[in-house]
C-alpha cells in the first residue's frame with residue numbers, strides 16, 4: 001500500500017482559453033474542476049490503475065467539503081482530517097498549444113494541534129504502507145522540517161519515504177535521507193543553485209541531491225523527459241506526447257507510476273514516463289488509467305550529457321534554499 005500525505009490540498013479549477021492576454025476580459029472556452037494537491041494526485045493516479053493507496057487529507061471550509069466530496073465520488077481511500085482554515089483553490093489557465101499558467105494560493109494556516117492530528121493519522125495508516133509519499137507545498141504555520149521528521153520517523157520502520165516538494169522543506173528533507181525525491185527542473189536548480197542547461201547539468205545536480213542525503217533522485221524535466229539517478233546507475237528517458245493538453249499533475253502521475261513499478265531502475269522509469277506522458281495528454285489534472293497509458297512511446301538509455309534542454313534554467317536561487325545541499 002502506498003500512503004500519501006498532502007498537507008496543502010486544493011480544488012483545481014482549469015479554465016481553457018484561446019490565449020492569455022494581461023488586462024483583458026477573456027471569455028473561456030470551457031472549465032473543469034478537479035480534486036488537487038500533489039499527494040492527492042498520486043493516490044488518484046494509483047487508484048485509476050487499481051493499485052492500493054490511501055491519502056491523508058486535511059480539509060476545511062466549503063472548498064474542503066467540496067474536495068472531499070469529489071474524492072469520495074472518485075472512490076479514493078482516504079483519511080480526512082477536519083481543520084479550521086478553508087482549503088485553497090488553485091487556478092490553471094490552459095491554452096490550446098498546451099501552455100499552462102498556474103496560480104496557486106498559499107493555503108490557510110494549519111494550527112499546531114491540527115498538524116499533530118494529521119501526524120497521528122499518518123502514523124496510524126503507515127503501519128501497512130511500503131511507501132509514504134510526502135508531496136506538495138506546506139501551508140502557512142507548518143514548520144519547514146515537517147517532511148524531514150517524517151523521513152526520520154519511518155527510516156527505522158522499514159517504510160520508504162518519497163518527497164516531492166521545494167524550497168526549505170526539500171532542503172530539510174534531504175538531510176533526513178529520504179528514499180526518493182522527485183524534483184522538477186526548477187526545483188532541482190533552486191535546491192542545488194546550479195544552472196541547468198543540458199542533461200549533464202541535471203545528472204550532476206541530481207548527484208548533488210544524493211550527496212545531500214537522498215537515496216534516489218527522479219528528476220522530471222517536462223517535455224525533456226526525466227533523469228533517474230540511483231546508487232549505481234544513471235538513466236535518461238523520454239516519452240512522446242502528440243497532443244499535450246495539460247501538464248498539471250504530470251509529475252504526480254509520474255511519481256505514482258514509478259512507485260507502482262517497484263521504484264527502482266529502468267522498469268520503474270519506463271512506467272513513470274508512460275504515466276507522466278499520459279497525464280499530459282489529458283485535460284486539467286485528470287489522472288491517467290490503463291486506457292491512456294502507452295508504454296511503446298517511451299525511450300530509455302544512458303544519458304546524452306551534452307543534450308541541451310528546451311528551457312534551460314538559470315536561477316539566482318535564494319541562499320536559504322540551498323543551505324543544506
Ligand SMILES: Nc1ncnc2c1ncn2[C@@H]1O[C@H](COP(=O)(O)OP(=O)(O)OP(=O)(O)O)[C@@H](O)[C@H]1O
Nearest residue numbers: 184220221222223225226241248249250251252276
Ligand atoms: N510537454 C510534455 N511532453 C511530453 N512529456 C511531458 C511533457 N510535460 C511533462 N511531461 C512528462 O511528465 C513528467 C513530469 O512533468 P514535469 O516535469 O512538468 O512535472 P512537475 O513540474 O512535477 O508537474 P506537476 O507539479 O504539475 O505534477 C515529465 O518528466 C515528462 O515525462
Ligand SMILES: O=P(O)(O)OC[C@@]1(O)O[C@H](CO)[C@@H](O)[C@@H]1O
Nearest residue numbers: 010036037038090104136137249
Ligand atoms: O502549491 P503546491 O502544493 O506546490 O502544488 C499544488 C498543485 O499545483 O500541485 C498539483 C499538480 O502537481 C495540483 O493539483 C495542485 O494545484
